Amino acid sequence: MATTAAFTVAGTEYTLDQALDRFASYPRKTPARFDYPPPGDHGTITPEEIRRTRYVSSRISHVEGDYFITRAADAPWVPTGADLADADPEVRGGLFNNMSSLYWHFAGTAPRGISFAKVSKVLHLKFPAMFPLLDSRLWKAYRADARAHAARHPELRQSQLRWIAVREDLLTARSSGAIEGLRDALARYEHHEPAVQQRVRDMTRLTDLRLLDILVW
Numbered sequence: 001m002a003t004t005a006a007f008t009v010a011g012t013e014y015t016l017d018q019a020l021d022r023f024a025s026y027p028r029k030t031p032a033r034f035d036y037p038p039p040g041d042h043g044t045i046t047p048e049e050i051r052r053t054r055y056v057s058s059r060i061s062h063v064e065g066d067y068f069i070t071r072a073a074d075a076p077w078v079p080t081g082a083d084l085a086d087a088d089p090e091v092r093g094g095l096f097n098n099m100s101s102l103y104w105h106f107a108g109t110a111p112r113g114i115s116f117a118k119v120s121k122v123l124h125l126k127f128p129a130m131f132p133l134l135d136s137r138l139w140k141a142y143r144a145d146a147r148a149h150a151a152r153h154p155e156l157r158q159s160q161l162r163w164i165a166v167r168e169d170l171l172t173a174r175s176s177g178a179i180e181g182l183r184d185a186l187a188r189y190e191h192h193e194p195a196v197q198q199r200v201r202d203m204t205r206l207t208d209l210r211l212l213d214i215l216v217w
Contacts, residue, residue: 007178009169009215010141016185019215023186023200026214030055031199035206039126042080045072049125056133058121064114068106068122076101082130084167084209085174089153089160099130100160107159116159129207132166134159141216142166169212179208 006015014022034055040046050058050065060068078098087096107119120134132138139158145165146158153161173179186204191197203211 007173007176007182009173009212010138010165011144012141012215014215016181019182020185020189020200022215022217023203024189024191024196026203026217028199031203031206034125035128035210036202039080039128043072043075043077045069045122045126050122053118053121053125056121056135058118060118060122061113064111064118067111067114071106071109075105078102078127078130080127082127084130084132084163085170087130087163087167089156089164095130096160096163099163103131103159120159124210129209132163132209133213134162138162138166138213138216166209166212170209173212174208179211182211 006013008014034052037052040049045068047065047069050060050068053060076098078095082095082099084099086094087099088094089096091097103119103123106122107114107116110119116139117135120131123131124133139162142162142165145168146161149161149164150156153164156164173182183204187201189197189200191200203214206214
């Protein structure tokens with residue numbers, strides 16, 4: 001597959017060198033503490049997983065963590081390894097609807113203080129290829145794209161509209177070869193400091209969705 005020299009995420013175009021610079025400058029402890037440990041058992045949320053979300057500034061308190069742990073017991077879980085690319089909003093009863101049901105299971109009854117960002121960070125940890133890390137930064141970055149999708153999907157909420165926008169970037173990055181090119185560049189990254197070089201190369205372990213998220217960050 002041919003690769004592109006540049007690609008666009010949330011309306012911003014990046015060359016490969018610009019993308020690599022962003023990965024090299026990303027907080028060094030975050031992937032090791034948040035991304036790389038495997039998700040816990042399917043159908044559960046553990047105190048340890050809640051603690052991991054604090055490495056992406058979730059600020060989830062112990063009481064709020066108990067809410068997620070309790071709600072997980074009867075959540076409408078989707079399959080492990082679910083991919084946002086397969087969540088076509090045009091397919092009724094498909095993964096997009098199931099993803100929405102899972103999200104609103106937690107967000108719809110959440111007590112005050114548990115925002116879309118906290119729910120998104122917990123669910124991204126459980127499904128790192130499906131749920132975008134929808135914090136305030138990503139929310140703002142995809143505002144224009146979400147507004148454009150609202151005309152076609154007036155029944156959807158703002159979080160869902162942003163999923164659609166992120167999904168479009170994901171599909172485009174894959175079909176253009178940009179993700180493949182980025183992964184190859186990460187794997188071959190060179191730096192005069194061995195620790196930096198290895199840290200960037202290790203980022204090939206991240207999902208495609210998370211790679212795009214870091215570029216927006």
